Amino acid sequence: MTDSGKSVVAQRTRLKICGLTRRTDIDAAIAAGADAIGFVLWEGSRRAVTAEQLARLTNRLPPFVSRVGLFVNASAQQVEQCLPWLDVLQFHGDESPLDCATFGVPWFKALRMKQGLDLAEQVERYAQANALLLDAWVPDMPGGTGQRFDWQRIPAALAPSIILAGGLTADNVGAAIHQVGPYAVDVSGGVESGPGTKSVAAMQAFANAVRQADATRLPA
Numbered sequence: 001m002t003d004s005g006k007s008v009v010a011q012r013t014r015l016k017i018c019g020l021t022r023r024t025d026i027d028a029a030i031a032a033g034a035d036a037i038g039f040v041l042w043e044g045s046r047r048a049v050t051a052e053q054l055a056r057l058t059n060r061l062p063p064f065v066s067r068v069g070l071f072v073n074a075s076a077q078q079v080e081q082c083l084p085w086l087d088v089l090q091f092h093g094d095e096s097p098l099d100c101a102t103f104g105v106p107w108f109k110a111l112r113m114k115q116g117l118d119l120a121e122q123v124e125r126y127a128q129a130n131a132l133l134l135d136a137w138v139p140d141m142p143g144g145t146g147q148r149f150d151w152q153r154i155p156a157a158l159a160p161s162i163i164l165a166g167g168l169t170a171d172n173v174g175a176a177i178h179q180v181g182p183y184a185v186d187v188s189g190g191v192e193s194g195p196g197t198k199s200v201a202a203m204q205a206f207a208n209a210v211r212q213a214d215a216t217r218l219p220a
């Protein structure tokens with residue numbers, strides 16, 4: 001029970017697989033059990049897709065799989081042209097809360113965990129976000145670096161609402177779930193076979209590791 005008297009139900013960890021560029025990889029990600037699939041709409045990425053590719057890649061997906069569009073300091077026009085094919089927006093740049101909320105679509109704000117970042121201040125600043133995504137900080141890189149950060153920096157009270165990202169792999173995601181207990185985990189580089197392409201085996205191994213961790217942490 002919480003202080004408010006509401007019971008807290010431990011939930012399974014949601015899974016987002018990001019940086020998809022091929023329909024075969026999307027089908028395999030969904031078959032592995034992804035709740036959300038991510039598309040990088042920032043041309044600086046080796047995983048970038050255009051709005052035209054996004055439209056093709058998301059055609060006739062099964063229901064209940066969220067399509068997430070990742071942007072880095074994009075113009076409103078760039079975001080708007082992708083909206084018909086997206087359920088959620090993920091912002092990885094210097095977007096203000098107003099920039100993020102302007103489209104009337106659920107959104108995440110990525111926070112890069114630079115040393116000295118005042119996380120409490122950022123949580124307050126982006127209070128209207130549907131979720132905060134925590135990623136590693138690497139100089140001059142907006143994200144997707146394959147680097148981890150120190151998970152001990154995540155306050156326990158914040159953990160159940162965050163999306164944990166940054167350097168996750170099938171080998172470390174179980175420990176991450178046990179240590180942090182995030183709402184969701186997000187992986188890109190850790191399930192790749194090459195620049196912008198995914199490994200079916202790695203996606204399955206990652207999803208299995210998430211389920212395995214949940215099986216040992218949640219009530220049967």
Ligand SMILES: O=C(O)c1ccccc1N[C@@H]1O[C@H](COP(=O)(O)O)[C@@H](O)[C@H]1O
Nearest residue numbers: 018045142143144146165166167188189
């Ligand atoms: O994937 C990218 O190329 C990317 C580019 C710019 C910002 C974010 C990007 N990816 C996101 O970064 C995190 C962590 O990725 P990784 O697992 O460490 O490779 C994740 O949310 C990706 O969606």
